[in-house]
Amino acid sequence: RSCASSRKSSTHSLFPEEEVMVIFSVSLVAPTPNLQDRTFSTCAVLTSSHKKRERQRLLYKQKDEGLQDVNVLRHEERMKRRFLLFLSVSSVFFPTSSSTGKTKSKNPYDERRLFELNKRIQRENNAPEDFPSFIREGFEVKVVTPDNYIKRDSGLIYRDYEVGTGDCPKAGQQVTFHYIGYNESGRRIDSTYLQGSPAKIRMGTNGLVPGFEQGIQDMRPGGKRRIIIPPELGPPVGPSTFFSSKQFEVFDVELLSIKDCERRTIGFYSDVVCT
Numbered sequence: 013r014s015c016a017s018s019r020k021s022s023t024h025s026l027f028p029e030e031e032v033m034v035i036f037s038v039s040l041v042a043p044t045p046n047l048q049d050r051t052f053s054t055c056a057v058l059t060s061s062h063k064k065r066e067r068q069r070l071l072y073k074q075k076d077e078g079l080q081d082v083n084v085l086r087h088e089e090r091m092k093r094r095f096l097l098f099l100s101v102s103s104v105f106f107p108t109s110s111s112t113g114k115t116k117s118k119n120p121y122d123e124r125r126l127f128e129l130n131k132r133i134q135r136e137n138n139a140p141e142d143f144p145s146f147i148r149e150g151f152e153v154k155v156v157t158p159d160n161y162i163k164r165d166s167g168l169i170y171r172d173y174e175v176g177t178g179d180c181p182k183a184g185q186q187v188t189f190h191y192i193g194y195n196e197s198g199r200r201i202d203s204t205y206l207q208g209s210p211a212k213i214r215m216g217t218n219g220l221v222p223g224f225e226q227g228i229q230d231m232r233p234g235g236k237r238r239i240i241i242p243p244e245l246g247p248p249v250g251p252s253t254f255f256s257s258k259q260f261e262v263f264d265v266e267l268l269s270i271k272d273c274e275r276r277t278i279g280f281y282s283d284v285v286c287t
Contacts, residue, residue: 238264
């Protein structure tokens with residue numbers, strides 16, 4: 013035992029460097045990975061990271077495509093809603109669009125209702141019993157008269173209550189007549205009977221409403237006629253005239269007399285004398 017201990021102590025004391033060298037050599041001899049193993053492990057790491065990035069890129073691409081599809085669907089849905097909203101608004105504000113721009117069929121019930129309404133207004137205005145009726149729908153007017161009324165090609169409508177005797181008036185002659193004027197509602201707008209004196213005018217001088225002159229040019233003295241004048245042959249409309257709208261006018265006319273007229277000139281004075 014003493015020998016062994018002495019040997020160990022002698023060893024430590026005699027060769028201290030050798031012990032250090034042994035330990036160092038052992039540390040150098042420690043196993044290290046091979047170069048090929050290192051290369052293989054590095055390639056494996058790079059390959060796995062590349063695959064991971066590829067998977068992430070594909071995932072992002074799918075997400076982008078999904079977002080694009082969602083955006084497209086949302087855009088299409090938004091456009092459908094706008095189109096439906098436009099159709100609903102246009103159907104409310106523009107009920108007669110081009111697709112439904114056909115001629116509107118007239119409802120007999122509406123026509124009858126308008127006829128009764130016009131008759132009621134005429135009764136309130138104390139119109140004559142056999143006064144014609146006017147059914148107005150917008151700018152279209154339908155004149156309802158008995159069968160004994162005559163309509164000319166110009167649109168003038170008339171009826172003779174009494175046929176006079178003698179000749180019809182000619183251009184340049186003076187006619188004397190009474191009249192009562194009515195509008196479509198049967199309201200009296202003018203009357204020479206209320207004025208107390210008949211009207212006198214020369215034919216062919218544009219002194220009468222065109223329809224009125226057409227209506228009396230074939231009357232005879234003593235005759236009585238009702239004339240229905242359409243707006244085309246009626247008086248001018250405007251703030252400076254008596255009439256304010258384009259309506260049918262009704263005149264009850266009584267032709268009193270017809271006189272010949274001639275121009276008389278004395279010096280610088282000239283006038284027309286009717287006898």
